Amino acid sequence: MTTRATGWTQELARARLHVVTGKGGTGKTTVAAALALALATGGRRVLLVEVEGRQGIAQLFDLAPLPYAEEHIASAPGGGEVRALAIDPEAALLEYLSMFYNLGFAGRTLRRMGAIEFATTLAPGLRDVLLTGKIKECVRRTGTQDRHGRYAYDAVVVDAPPTGRVVRFLDVTRAMADLAKMGPIKDQSEGVVRLLHSGDTAVHLVALLEEMPVRETLDAVAELDGADLRPGAVVVNRVRPARLPEPVLRQAATGAVDTARLRADLLASGLDLAGDALDGLVDETVEHAVRVRAEQRARDQLDEADLPALELPERTDGVDVGVLYELAARLRDQGVR
Numbered sequence: 001m002t003t004r005a006t007g008w009t010q011e012l013a014r015a016r017l018h019v020v021t022g023k024g025g026t027g028k029t030t031v032a033a034a035l036a037l038a039l040a041t042g043g044r045r046v047l048l049v050e051v052e053g054r055q056g057i058a059q060l061f062d063l064a065p066l067p068y069a070e071e072h073i074a075s076a077p078g079g080g081e082v083r084a085l086a087i088d089p090e091a092a093l094l095e096y097l098s099m100f101y102n103l104g105f106a107g108r109t110l111r112r113m114g115a116i117e118f119a120t121t122l123a124p125g126l127r128d129v130l131l132t133g134k135i136k137e138c139v140r141r142t143g144t145q146d147r148h149g150r151y152a153y154d155a156v157v158v159d160a161p162p163t164g165r166v167v168r169f170l171d172v173t174r175a176m177a178d179l180a181k182m183g184p185i186k187d188q189s190e191g192v193v194r195l196l197h198s199g200d201t202a203v204h205l206v207a208l209l210e211e212m213p214v215r216e217t218l219d220a221v222a223e224l225d226g227a228d229l230r231p232g233a234v235v236v237n238r239v240r241p242a243r244l245p246e247p248v249l250r251q252a253a254t255g256a257v258d259t260a261r262l263r264a265d266l267l268a269s270g271l272d273l274a275g276d277a278l279d280g281l282v283d284e285t286v287e288h289a290v291r292v293r294a295e296q297r298a299r300d301q302l303d304e305a306d307l308p309a310l311e312l313p314e315r316t317d318g319v320d321v322g323v324l325y326e327l328a329a330r331l332r333d334q335g336v337r
Helices: 010-014 028-040 056-060 089-101 105-113 115-122 125-140 163-179 183-196 211-226 246-252 259-268 275-305 321-333
Strands: 017-022 045-050 071-076 080-086 155-159 201-207 231-239 309-313
Touching (some): 028 321, 045 056, 071 321, 089 125, 125 163, 163 201, 163 211, 201 211, 211 231, 231 275
Parallel strands (some): 045 080, 231 309
Antiparallel strands (some): 071 080
16 A cells, blocks of 8 residues: 555544554554654644553653643644643543532542542443543643634644554443433533544554554444544554565565576675575565565555555664654655644
């Protein structure tokens, strides 16, 4: 799957909530962080949100564990800013109770009694309701000093649960809205549902060019479509270049390598390989060709999703803050705005 000519479409550029999901191990946290930096470039303000309690954002940016507060974690080229929030369900519930029911001291008492843990255990979906409710508040909040009602954040990026759980995570509030007949819970729930099912939200899927991540990505796209949630772009992560010309790849993928010609070409380049060394090089050539062919088939499968496609290269030296900026620049090169 090569990058589509449409790239980052105008529809995606209009979205304000970018949900990033992917099969575990595909690098969705890294992609979410790079996307936040890319969107913040040029003077924009972006919030990067974590919901799984892993403190993955703090680790990526080499920071202490994030509190339940929106903290500055990075500056973007052109005067932009990325802030981060690790949502704590208990703190979100206390905030929710304070906001809608003005419990104050009673809310703190509930925490000491363990009532919040009891409530989220009794109703497991409540945790996701609290998380998506807080995300909606961040997306819709206007700046306290802004008389024109402009939003506090130009975009919010969420490092979401893996593809196998993302639809349940995003759509659990619809069930809550159906159960609550009136009052602030129903109003809040309906607001979350409207945001997540609107053009303001896009769900991006991170994939690797491997069989299982590809299959899970396609299944997730179908599930999102079925739930009336909008898939955004497919971000193919850790892309490795093909290091052989197409005719050589085509032949080597069948296991056929002209060893004599290979040795002659090496000699012409000043390398004299023979015996086990030459056999090892032949084996590596075949393995490389077979891998490239498998990745090409994976690209063809991902094309079935018919979504805008972005690519990020493999980094064999690991991912640090400097690499995040490089990946963000790659996304900008592919139209992310």
